[in-house]
Amino acid sequence: MKKIVLTSMLCAGFAYGDIAQLLDEDKRTFDSSKYIPDISLIGDFSYVNRSINDDELSHLGLPGIAHGLYAEHAHGGSNEATYNANQGFNFNYAELILSSSVDPFFSMDATFHFSESGVEVEEAYFTSTALGNGLRLRGGKLLSNFGYINAQHHHYWDFGDMPLVYESFLGTHGINELGAQIQWTAPTPFYLMAGVEVLQGENEQMFGNGSIELEDTWTSVGEEHIEGTDAPSLYVGYVKSSFDVGDTTIFGGLSYAQGDSLIDHSEDEDEPHVFKGDGKLYGADLVVLHAFDSYRSLKWQTEWLSRELDGVQYTPTASADINKEQSGLYSQLIYTHDKNWRMGVRYDTIYQNDITKDGVDMNEVDDFNKYSAMVEYHTSEFARFRLQYNRNEAMYDEAGLRQNIDTIMLQANIAIGAHAAHAF
Amino acid sequence: MKKLLALLTLLPLTLFAQLNIAVSYPYIGALTKTIGGENVKVTVLAKGKWDPHFIIPRPSLISKMRNADAMIMNGGQLEIGWLPPIINRAGNPKTMPNTKTFLNLSHHIKLINKPKSVDRKHGDIHPDGNPHFHISPKNILSLAKVIEEFLSSIDTSNRDTYQKNYHDFSKVWQQKMVVWQKKMKDKKGLKVIQFHDNLAYFNKEYGLVNIGTIEPLPGIPPSSKHTIEIIELIKKEQPCCILHDVYHSTKTADFISQKTGIKIILMPHDIEALEDIDNLSALFDYLTSAIK
Numbered sequence: 001m002k003k004i005v006l007t008s009m010l011c012a013g014f015a016y017g018d019i020a021q022l023l024d025e026d027k028r029t030f031d032s033s034k035y036i037p038d039i040s041l042i043g044d045f046s047y048v049n050r051s052i053n054d055d056e057l058s059h060l061g062l063p064g065i066a067h068g069l070y071a072e073h074a075h076g077g078s079n080e081a082t083y084n085a086n087q088g089f090n091f092n093y094a095e096l097i098l099s100s101s102v103d104p105f106f107s108m109d110a111t112f113h114f115s116e117s118g119v120e121v122e123e124a125y126f127t128s129t130a131l132g133n134g135l136r137l138r139g140g141k142l143l144s145n146f147g148y149i150n151a152q153h154h155h156y157w158d159f160g161d162m163p164l165v166y167e168s169f170l171g172t173h174g175i176n177e178l179g180a181q182i183q184w185t186a187p188t189p190f191y192l193m194a195g196v197e198v199l200q201g202e203n204e205q206m207f208g209n210g211s212i213e214l215e216d217t218w219t220s221v222g223e224e225h226i227e228g229t230d231a232p233s234l235y236v237g238y239v240k241s242s243f244d245v246g247d248t249t250i251f252g253g254l255s256y257a258q259g260d261s262l263i264d265h266s267e268d269e270d271e272p273h274v275f276k277g278d279g280k281l282y283g284a285d286l287v288v289l290h291a292f293d294s295y296r297s298l299k300w301q302t303e304w305l306s307r308e309l310d311g312v313q314y315t316p317t318a319s320a321d322i323n324k325e326q327s328g329l330y331s332q333l334i335y336t337h338d339k340n341w342r343m344g345v346r347y348d349t350i351y352q353n354d355i356t357k358d359g360v361d362m363n364e365v366d367d368f369n370k371y372s373a374m375v376e377y378h379t380s381e382f383a384r385f386r387l388q389y390n391r392n393e394a395m396y397d398e399a400g401l402r403q404n405i406d407t408i409m410l411q412a413n414i415a416i417g418a419h420a421a422h423a424f
Numbered sequence: 425m426k427k428l429l430a431l432l433t434l435l436p437l438t439l440f441a442q443l444n445i446a447v448s449y450p451y452i453g454a455l456t457k458t459i460g461g462e463n464v465k466v467t468v469l470a471k472g473k474w475d476p477h478f479i480i481p482r483p484s485l486i487s488k489m490r491n492a493d494a495m496i497m498n499g500g501q502l503e504i505g506w507l508p509p510i511i512n513r514a515g516n517p518k519t520m521p522n523t524k525t526f527l528n529l530s531h532h533i534k535l536i537n538k539p540k541s542v543d544r545k546h547g548d549i550h551p552d553g554n555p556h557f558h559i560s561p562k563n564i565l566s567l568a569k570v571i572e573e574f575l576s577s578i579d580t581s582n583r584d585t586y587q588k589n590y591h592d593f594s595k596v597w598q599q600k601m602v603v604w605q606k607k608m609k610d611k612k613g614l615k616v617i618q619f620h621d622n623l624a625y626f627n628k629e630y631g632l633v634n635i636g637t638i639e640p641l642p643g644i645p646p647s648s649k650h651t652i653e654i655i656e657l658i659k660k661e662q663p664c665c666i667l668h669d670v671y672h673s674t675k676t677a678d679f680i681s682q683k684t685g686i687k688i689i690l691m692p693h694d695i696e697a698l699e700d701i702d703n704l705s706a707l708f709d710y711l712t713s714a715i716k
Contacts, residue, residue, distance in 0.1 A: 242483035294475035
């Protein structure tokens with residue numbers, strides 16, 4: 001207790017400056033405080049009001065594409081609720097970012113998401129800084145550079161939720177994996193970059209390689225588990241290019257991902273199933289940004305994703321060859337008016353949902369749409385308040401009936417610490 | 425045939441002989457070209473008409489950085505919001521901070537107005553002091569010397585050329601400084617208002633006194649409350665004019681001018697900030713003639 005009193009007195013002393021004196025930095029033996037990495041903390045909070053209640057929402061999905069997107073689910077020990085999951089107030093995360101040089105050859109960055117359900121390592125990787133020749137190597141847990149939005153952290157998105165096609169195909173975190181990435185920037189006068197990634201392959205929605213243990217009731221498989229495949233099992237490649245026309249920047253990319261697909265829905269309440277096969281994902285993205293002046297700009301961003309899943313689907317009593325070909329896109333237009341105001345609209349769609357079971361067309365519904373609009377107010381570069389409206393016409397209930405959802409969302413995103421700088 | 429071969433082998437040599445130097449802002453480009461002459465090719469990343477704090481990190485800048493042999497930046501956190509990702513993406517060891525081919529100019533200039541406490545309550549402040557130090561003829565001369573030493577250190581074989589170029593530049597520049605000094609002599613003690621304290625070093629050199637800024641705090645857009653305070657201040661202190669940068673909207677300044685009759689003078693901060701300013705002399709010719 002005495003110690004506490006003493007410390008608080010000392011602290012008070014420092015606050016008033018002239019009571020206690022700290023030694024000059026250069027006089028402190030073995031002082032390492034100069035080596036503290038850049039630290040920033042980003043808090044993301046939201047208030048959500050939906051036209052349906054949380055419990056109903058957790059039973060909705062996109063038939064043959066995704067279900068349980070908005071339910072707290074615990075697959076393989078992780079408990080990743082989607083952002084803005086609940087009616088009323090949400091604490092999405094407090095994101096802690098640390099970054100620093102390691103030595104003349106590497107830098108290291110880490111991003112942690114602290115939330116009420118625990119801590120997630122969003123990213124933790126080292127990056128080469130001295131390879132030269134346009135080469136850059138990265139290893140660790142990372143957000144894949146597949147497509148455009150995938151590598152961006154949530155707080156950098158222009159909307160509070162992920163585009164429908166990404167969320168449905170890959171989940172809220174996108175391709176966020178352990179692995180290695182190598183990128184090469186060509187020595188061309190315009191921007192041209194190619195990259196390859198070898199990743200563990202543990203995406204819940206589309207890629208997986210872990211063995212799946214089954215209950216005795218599963219007679220269809222003939223064994224107590226479905227054998228996993230060897231990791232790493234996910235490979236990603238992409239080419240991106242960009243050029244400027246006056247004050248307009250055009251940026252485009254083509255991406256491809258391929259991997260083993262073991263998806264475990266054996267514990268689901270209704271229609272439990274397991275899928276084992278191969279997954280292929282194609283992506284194309286185009287961003288056009290025109291700057292009117294230092295603060296006013298118009299940004300048009302479009303991404304198209306298409307995937308093919310081919311393999312066997314098991315239910316407790318039967319198995320069937322399944323082939324899925326599904327495609328969708330989102331397109332958004334964001335107008336930045338000045339340092340204070342931004343606004344934008346987004347259109348999401350999944351327009352292809354071709355599923356065959358043992359060669360028979362399942363005639364699945366293939367008309368999923370979502371419309372969003374948002375307006376943002378920034379008190380400074382470090383605080384953003386966003387009002388967003390979603391009209392979601394993509395969700396179906398278990399009876400196969402479409403349930404339209406209206407959502408109003410007020411989001412606060414607040415940053416302290418090191419000054420962030422974002423890539424294009 | 426032999427001649428042709430000799431020519432062919434020499435040709436790439438002359439091409440490679442030029443050092444490709446990436447620089448953040450046009451003024452650094454102009455100085456580097458002046459000192460480097462034929463030996464350097466300069467690639468400027470930012471446009472002079474934009475707010476230097478807010479440059480869009482276009483991917484094309486990554487390519488420019490990737491192909492550079494050296495990098496010169498302003499520093500003092502002026503580039504903090506846009507340059508780091510470009511450096512990081514380019515992955516060029518020659519343009520990495522704290523290497524011998526990377527020059528941070530702010531490390532070689534004494535910055536003024538260093539905040540006593542660093543807290544964003546005071547706006548988006550620059551912890552090291554005001555980074556707009558190039559808007560001062562005196563500092564331009566010091567920066568030219570710094571760039572001369574930098575180029576000499578990374579390209580020792582052309583040291584004499586760089587020293588000669590600096591010497592020539594210095595002679596001409598000093599004569600110009602005398603002229604500018606004369607032009608500004610009767611402006612000493614003049615009170616001015618600015619949008620953002622861009623001209624801190626210029627004002628210091630010529631004895632102008634900045635009594636207030638239109639933005640309430642650095643990086644925070646004007647508020648009606650603060651605008652009213654500025655109007656009161658102008659009525660009380662009678663400053664000569666609002667010295668306004670070219671990239672912020674003059675909407676608030678126009679409003680203040682309507683209420684008080686104060687003059688608004690556009691003050692370019694860099695080459696290309698206004699159309700006819702295409703070199704450093706022109707910039708200071710303009711700045712020293714702007715206040716009538």
